[in-house]
Amino acid sequence: HYALCRRSTRDGPGACISVLALFFQIDDPASNLEEGTDETDAIASVNNLGSKQALSADYVDSDYQRGQLFPFSLGSDFHVATFALTNAAPMTPSFRERWYMNLNSLMDRALGPQCGGGEDLYILTGTVPSDRRVHGKVTVPAFVWLAACCAVPGSGWAMGFVKHTRDGDVIEDVMVKELEKLLPFNPQLFRDNCGETEQDTERMKKILEVVNQVQDEERAVARSSAKSERSALLPPEASEERSSFWGKLMGLLVTPVIKLFQLLYYLAVGILKNIMYLLWFVTKQVINGIESCLYRLGSATISYFLAIGEELASIPWKVLKVMVKIIRAVLRILCCLLKAVCRVLGIPVRVLVDVATFPVHTIGAVPIVCRDIAVGLGGTISLLFDAAFGTMGGLFQVFFSICKRIGYKVTFDNSGEF
Numbered sequence: 001h002y003a004l005c006r007r008s009t010r011d012g013p014g015a016c017i018s019v020l021a022l023f024f025q026i027d028d029p030a031s032n033l034e035e036g037t038d039e040t041d042a043i044a045s046v047n048n049l050g051s052k053q054a055l056s057a058d059y060v061d062s063d064y065q066r067g068q069l070f071p072f073s074l075g076s077d078f079h080v081a082t083f084a085l086t087n088a089a090p091m092t093p094s095f096r097e098r099w100y101m102n103l104n105s106l107m108d109r110a111l112g113p114q115c116g117g118g119e120d121l122y123i124l125t126g127t128v129p130s131d132r133r134v135h136g137k138v139t140v141p142a143f144v145w146l147a148a149c150c151a152v153p154g155s156g157w158a159m160g161f162v163k164h165t166r167d168g169d170v171i172e173d174v175m176v177k178e179l180e181k182l183l184p185f186n187p188q189l190f191r192d193n194c195g196e197t198e199q200d201t202e203r204m205k206k207i208l209e210v211v212n213q214v215q216d217e218e219r220a221v222a223r224s225s226a227k228s229e230r231s232a233l234l235p236p237e238a239s240e241e242r243s244s245f246w247g248k249l250m251g252l253l254v255t256p257v258i259k260l261f262q263l264l265y266y267l268a269v270g271i272l273k274n275i276m277y278l279l280w281f282v283t284k285q286v287i288n289g290i291e292s293c294l295y296r297l298g299s300a301t302i303s304y305f306l307a308i309g310e311e312l313a314s315i316p317w318k319v320l321k322v323m324v325k326i327i328r329a330v331l332r333i334l335c336c337l338l339k340a341v342c343r344v345l346g347i348p349v350r351v352l353v354d355v356a357t358f359p360v361h362t363i364g365a366v367p368i369v370c371r372d373i374a375v376g377l378g379g380t381i382s383l384l385f386d387a388a389f390g391t392m393g394g395l396f397q398v399f400f401s402i403c404k405r406i407g408y409k410v411t412f413d414n415s416g417e418f
Contacts, residue, residue, distance in 0.1 A: 054085045067091030069125040102171045110210035114203045115150035122149045149194035158194035170215045
């Protein structure tokens, strides 16, 4: 349940649109009544009137009033949807008065002035339901909220505000993202979070300063209203007695005692605060020590399991490496055996190769042998001829030498006869 409103535009007055502004068409989708039709005129023509939306009768004889999600006083003109029951939530009179006062203060002193007078200011308001209901029908909100978006390029901003319906609670400022987490279903209120990356932090600081002032003013109003209520509850006799002389005298006598009790109270509260702070500090230190021990234990455990996991993961790889080495060794042994076998088989193989190649070499050697034989025969024949001619020459030389010797002797012996 929420309403979207734009404060104003450059071209004319602003607009406030209720999400549930179809009025009686919520109860009866087939109804053709105008959106602003009065309840008394819709009773006879609308089926199941009040089954899905609130009626004015639901607020009768209750402590709640209709509280507008976006009060009409914040707009620049009159809107029928602003006064619809679909744009309202049950609020107590005091809460509604404070809520309207907060909204007026924020709009006039913070949101509008920090967004160029409100020309580009967009407002989302709504409620978050609680477990309480008015007459068992209309849900009382747990808190109301407002989200503002200043859509000015380069100097825009977005802020959220929450006010719980509990007595004494002041309006709280939150970031839009934090507000979205508080809402049912965590919706995104503004597109791109109203330019979150380009928001003007200086304007947001000024808005927060005004919010602090509004909170202080609301606390002061709450204190003054509480005092007035307490004084209103006192009977007239008591007030007259307090104004009397004896009342003043008793006040003077009781004041030191009250001051003493106040001092003792403040001392006790201070001591308790310091004790609580000390206990909190010790508890925090113990918790930090336990957290650090748990963190270290967790880190060591994780490291241990990671180391075990790495070792387990490396086992297949190591087994594979061992298998590869074994296969390499077996292959080396096989290679050595093959070499030995080849060397053993190399002798008959060579013989077979020589035998196989013998005819080839024999046939190839035939011409050479024939040539050698022919050369040998020629040499033998020439040797025979040489031997024959040499023998004959030698014989002739012997013969001639003999003849010469014989003829000489004959000639010498018969020289006298001649």
